[in-house]
Amino acid sequence: MSVIIQSLSRNKFYNWVYKNLFSSWVNTIMTIIAVIFVYEIGTFFLNWAIFNADFRTNFQGELITDRTFCSKNISPGEYGACWAIIYARWDQFMYGLYPIEETWRVNITYALLPLAIIGILFDKLPYRKLFIYFTFLFPFIAYFMLYGGPGLSTVGTNKWGGLLVTLFLGVTGIGLAFPLSILLALGRRSKMPIIKSLCVVFIEFIRGVPLITLLFTANVMLPLFLPDGVNPDNLLRALVAVTLFQSAYMAEAIRGGLQAIPKGHIEAADALGLTYWQTTRKIILPQALKIAIPPIVNTCIGLFKDTSLVLIIGLFDLLGIGRAALADMTWTKLYYEVYVFISLVFFIFCFGMSRYSLYLEKKLKTDNS
């Protein structure tokens, strides 16, 4: 075997394969097992998800309007997924129970969202300043478009759902938590004992409690503390919990960045007569945030996935709306289709975030060397 492979080794590709995959007997066996494993799983999944699957019509060419039309329910064992449930419930997955005739408002918001965050993400963007202005404008536009106002009918947040709630909690939670977390991180490193201890207690308390507990607290306790009849919106309550949770974790990530800055920088700034806020804003934070970006993105990915916990307080996020779809007798028991679809959506967003963090890491490396 090795003779054959060596004869091929003139070629660069075969050389690489030989070195990395077949360099020893153990390695060869491992490679073969891995290939068989990936092949089996891969073909099984592809057959199920694509080749043997129903999309809008079944194998008899009929349009699928409920689960009894799915090929796999007509002739069990032969056919794979029945994606018709995703088509039928697409609007609910995207907008929840948002009134159908108003969904264009959500679409516009979805379309504007990338424009609002692109300015923060890429610092060499042309006209970046304009984009940043838009970023600060965006929350107001989004509020107006989604909730309504002069000229637009009001759509209560109890109608929101699906990806809309997931993105709303994820993006707003991260956006609000970011400034909060910087203050917390600075407070924790402050020399003033009361501020410092308050920040420490807050961070450690939030980090010591699961998000589910915070969500319950926000959902159940908040109305009991407030005066009678004052019921903050369900979604806003969840947002408060998510924001506090995220700010504590992000604060710790930023504190890591703060600690990595040599003391000399601060002393030099002091020697130049800069005030605390000048030093912080112009010298400490720019460096600290750069260092902290990978862990910050990490907590953002974690938070984005954690938003699905809101389903236990009765909010229809992407996962909640999927479970509601499964509870409809028209589509019940199509578990795999719904959960695979939901994981795919989550994967797209989380993978995007992690690629961005990789890109940043690479960029920062060249900056520093």
Next chain:
Amino acid sequence: MTKIKSLFISLLLTLGVSAAIAGSHGSTHDLVKERGKLMCGSNTGLAGFGAPNDAGVWEGIDVDVCRAVAAAVFGDASKVEYVPTTSKVRFTVLQSGEIDMLSRNTTWTLSRDVDLGLEFVGVNYYDGQGFMVSKDLGVSSASELDGASVCIQVGTTTEMNLADFFKANGMSYESVPVETNSEADAAYLAGRCDIYTTDASGLYASRAGYPDPSAHVVLPEIISKEPLGPAVRHGDSEWADIVRWSLNAMIIGEELGINSGNVDEMKGSNNPEVLRLLGVDAGYGAMLGLSDDWAYNILSQVGNYSESFEKHIGPNTPINIQRGLNALYKDGGILYAPPFR
């Protein structure tokens, strides 16, 4: 930190102010009328009882109770805003006043009625823990289940009921613990247990989704009492009366043979109770603070109890539940509404 604190407080305040519309102290009925819609606590999705359909419209027999109340109060069954609640938050959501009534397969028990400050106004579905077995097993009664393995959700009251039942009958069993409904389905279908036990309505709903529903039977024995019904807050009897009689109107409608199809003809009936119910004889709506045609609106827009049952969970639906205990008292069930007079 002061900055953060003031930020947090102002955040809370804005939330509070923006949502302080419901701030007055009136009765629930006035509040509902003022708001123009009924806030009804529903399930987050339970087949046949309450779940949004493909068009996003809520359907189910629990949902129909909400629609009946809206029909009685506004004359329009669609004026309901559904608030999905999980079993963990349902009671606090009701207590805090976010919803006007709760209609989501909730068992009426003493501690909930008394200790939690709720008021159950009636029963719209008599449920109870049952057993499902494969037909191949050839079992026709739960007393033949000695030595069987049982799929059971851990940490529920069903677990205790099961232990009590087997002990009382001098039988033994082997429990196969599962976490969720879907896990139980999978385990049962894979043959990891002979019996699957939970509330009978849940068994029927599970069975409806199996590849071959006719291969499984739900045994006749029901080993616990689970009366499910709508609930309101303690201390507002007028509102409780409206919800109670909205449900009763559906049941009485069935008893008197009035359905959404013949409700207009029935206005010419010579049965005095029918005339009272449909508001031809005036005065009964005013007692509740409603218009005289409130029950007419319920029966024409939502239908009677049997229509609701047949449409959502009856034998012609995939869930396929027989009326059983939920038949009228004169048809062998225990569904019984006080007289309308």
